[in-house]
Amino acid sequence: MRVELNGVSVTAAGKQLIDEVSLGVPSGTVVGLVGPNGSGKSTTLRCVFRALRPTAGRIELDGRELSGIRLKESARHLAALTQDNHSEFDFTVAEVVSMGRTPHQGSLRAMSTMDQQVCEDALRRVGAVGLAHRGFLTLSGGERQRVLIARALAQQPSVLVMDEPTNHLDIRHQLEVLRLVRELDLTVLAALHDLNLAATFCDRLCVLADGRIVADGPPREVLTAELVHQVFDVHADVVDHPTTGAVQLLYHAQPPFDQDQE
Numbered sequence: 001m002r003v004e005l006n007g008v009s010v011t012a013a014g015k016q017l018i019d020e021v022s023l024g025v026p027s028g029t030v031v032g033l034v035g036p037n038g039s040g041k042s043t044t045l046r047c048v049f050r051a052l053r054p055t056a057g058r059i060e061l062d063g064r065e066l067s068g069i070r071l072k073e074s075a076r077h078l079a080a081l082t083q084d085n086h087s088e089f090d091f092t093v094a095e096v097v098s099m100g101r102t103p104h105q106g107s108l109r110a111m112s113t114m115d116q117q118v119c120e121d122a123l124r125r126v127g128a129v130g131l132a133h134r135g136f137l138t139l140s141g142g143e144r145q146r147v148l149i150a151r152a153l154a155q156q157p158s159v160l161v162m163d164e165p166t167n168h169l170d171i172r173h174q175l176e177v178l179r180l181v182r183e184l185d186l187t188v189l190a191a192l193h194d195l196n197l198a199a200t201f202c203d204r205l206c207v208l209a210d211g212r213i214v215a216d217g218p219p220r221e222v223l224t225a226e227l228v229h230q231v232f233d234v235h236a237d238v239v240d241h242p243t244t245g246a247v248q249l250l251y252h253a254q255p256p257f258d259q260d261q262e
């Protein structure tokens with residue numbers, strides 16, 4: 001299922017949060033949304049998972065305007081992993097994951113054997129079967145994140161929208177989650193802070209700066225030293241990873257010497 005944003009803008013409190021954002025996520029591809037803090041990544045994603053209504057522009061799912069699709073129907077196609085505070089979840093892990101089945105259930109909301117299997121499978125995929133009976137609030141940040149990914153998978157979506165999915169995860173779990181996301185064969189739009197992980201796991205990167213898309217393309221084309229300096233105000237060398245071949249950045253701890261002042 002393809003996702004398309006066309007000239008999406010959001011104005012709030014008299015401020016333009018994002019300005020004519022246009023980007024496409026072709027079916028089955030993983031697109032990373034990168035950019036500095038406050039550049040508009042979450043705002044963009046919130047429009048896609050319908051937590052926010054754009055002030056202007058169109059968002060389409062396979063050519064259908066999202067705002068014209070009923071919420072329950074769009075929830076069957078599109079799952080979101082958000083940055084919102086989940087401390088309100090005074091439920092067991094199994095219960096939290098089962099919430100992912102809601103868009104597929106009738107008004108009685110009864111869990112079928114199939115629903116239970118889907119939930120178990122989702123927990124297995126994130127390596128969290130052993131947590132099923134734990135209280136969600138007793139989990140560590142990383143465990144919670146994996147359970148929330150399982151909840152999104154239990155929704156059996158075609159499109160996964162993720163706001164910093166690797167937040168709170170140690171490096172092994174960051175890699176596992178992104179590898180899993182790659183293997184799912186879903187259409188994925190994910191805001192990511194780690195440019196090297198984004199370069200490794202994404203087919204394309206869209207770079208946001210001050211609410212505008214300033215670059216869009218394969219990681220190798222997008223992640224140039226010039227762009228990283230211009231957008232993030234950081235100096236970096238761009239190298240090829242010796243094992244994976246992915247383009248990677250080696251950041252300079254200090255700004256380089258200004259040759260003219262020597």
Ligand SMILES: Nc1ncnc2c1ncn2[C@@H]1O[C@H](COP(=O)(O)OP(=O)(O)OP(=O)(O)O)[C@@H](O)[C@H]1O
Nearest residue numbers: 012013015017035036037038039040041042043044
């Ligand atoms: N409801 C709102 N009212 C006013 N300003 C807002 C609102 N929501 C977001 N903003 C501002 O819009 C800008 C973009 O925020 P957003 O959360 O989309 O950025 P981001 O790229 O996801 O940032 P981060 O990397 O820090 O998570 C920020 O300056 C933020 O303070």
